[in-house]
Amino acid sequence: MATGDSGFKENFLWNLPGFEQVPFGDGDALKKTISDDVACVILETIPATAGVLIAPEGYFSEVRELCDEHGVMMIIDEVQAGLGRTSHFWAIYGGLYENEKVVPDFMVLGKGMSSGIYPISVCSYKPFIEKSVFKDDPFIHISTTGGSDLGCAIACEMLDIQSDPKFLKHVKEMGKLFGKGLEEIADDNSELIKEVRGRGLIWGMEFNSETFGQLAMLSIIKEGVLQNYCGNRKDTLIMMPPLIVKEEEIEEIIERIGKGVHNLKKLS
Template sequence: MTGAEPHVARNYAPLPVTIASADGAWVTDADGRRYLDMLAGYSALNFGHRNPTLVGAAKDQLDRATLTSRAFRSDQLEPFAAALAELCKKDLVLPMNTGAEAVETGIKVARAWGYRVKRIPENRAKIIVAAGNFHGRTTTIVSFSDDADARDDFGPFMPGFVTVPFGDADALAEAIDDETAAVMIEPIQGEAGVVIPPEGYLKRVREITRERGVLFIADEIQSGLGRTGETFACAREGVVPDMYLLGKALGGGIVPVSAVVANDDVLGVIHPGEHGSTFGGNPLAAAVGHAVVDMLATGHWQERARALGEHLGEKLDALVGEGVTAVRIAGLWAGIDIDPSVGTGREISEKLMARGVLVKDTHGQTIRLAPPLTIRATELDWAVEQLEIVLKS
């Protein structure tokens, strides 16, 4: 039963599969057919569908309290914030719900820091971003997007953003001036097709921002929390930004949880009444988020992503020249460029779905793989075998 959704607004074009249940790396549709989930909710399900530890944390909290609003304290928020701050090696956590909210919050904090600490003249603060970025689809965020689908017909746009090429540290340095408050980048661009910058780029960004007195904001909403084989993708180059933007996997695929994490000299610029969220940091979200942080603190999931990613990379590299033009992989996260003579990314995704593998296309010719970190090597092998069959067909 694939079924259309006549009463759902058409802001997505999903693959024609209707999922009714899920467990681990597998989902089952309404007709009982099973599929291997190689997308994992764009990394929101890093720990698999219905992870027992995370479901247990949610069930325990559901029996106690789910929402207090931030008008009152809850017994879950401070323990969660303390654990997340420790994971990030930072002082403070500002909890929100969605990734886009974390980005919006990061922008507000950076501007406040620019005015209150750096003393940028009023309404002149600028934030440097990278071409090809994807930070969300709010009206502020699409103001600095170069994706026509996200941007066209949604103006007028918010000023205060400067775009430079992704991976070009010299262009970034050239764009910084006395009115620059921050540089905000994805360490790896996920929506763009798992685009990995040149080696040394993140280190140069860190050096440049420190030398020039601007904040380095890392959007780790997709790349963070174990996906790339490190807790954060920035750690692949030993880099610690001034501010982390987190989301997706932080909620364990159960509830939306996001956060801005930074030291007190940055996040401390926000005062009561200047920013908030009724649901941000609610007890249920905090309980689940705390369980996620505890899982990551062991290092097990990061190591698993590294090992499985190496295994997957070897399998995918063998397909280059066999219907695949390029493979980019970081941990258990891959972008695969499909030869146009074979088909579009959407066509390959649909053919894989027919063979029991769920992936998603992006930018026409690319498919992305971001399976749960719970997946087995044999399951990865089977998925690549299905891709090879589809490419040859």
């Protein structure tokens, strides 16, 4: 429904009316599209598979204002960018820009909520949505395999860790080192790399062509760093080190990425 890649829709006979896509980060485009008969706006705070895109400062605040003005629900996907990944608990609440703190109506979470060791995902929402959907019956929406005790126990432990200021400070410090290292690699290989962008420990390295991007992915894997190109952008590699990564590990990762890019440079 929300993906920008038609390849993910065509196999499912995607042709539902009433959905319109606008360029990410373009407030004017959204303003022209949104109206009082729009039900919701769905956005990923940092669109990972689209290339680890970073919206301009003020964009999500503008989205919030437009949604409030027209009575539209603001739905945010933080499956990848949330829960400390940007060095803030929520990417949309200070994780993109320190002074931009936006509260959506509905948020989708997963992945890091269990540290990847147990399948669990969450839909969180404001009270008015709960009242509209559940009314006085909390069991009106149930799931045969939902409500896993083990999954919830793991999530509770993880949330305690991910919301700890000391932990978030660590992510911020490691993110600065990682980002600086990637930027230095990009500066040294400008004939191959167009740009690096990211926050905390989620970064994208955009190459000057899809060919360079895919070859770089393989070259870096050969150096021992597992990463991949973005699902909808083969010219961009997405890099997300573990949030518990140590400084010496960051240094080694950067060194290996640099070697992988250098090896590609020799081939080109």
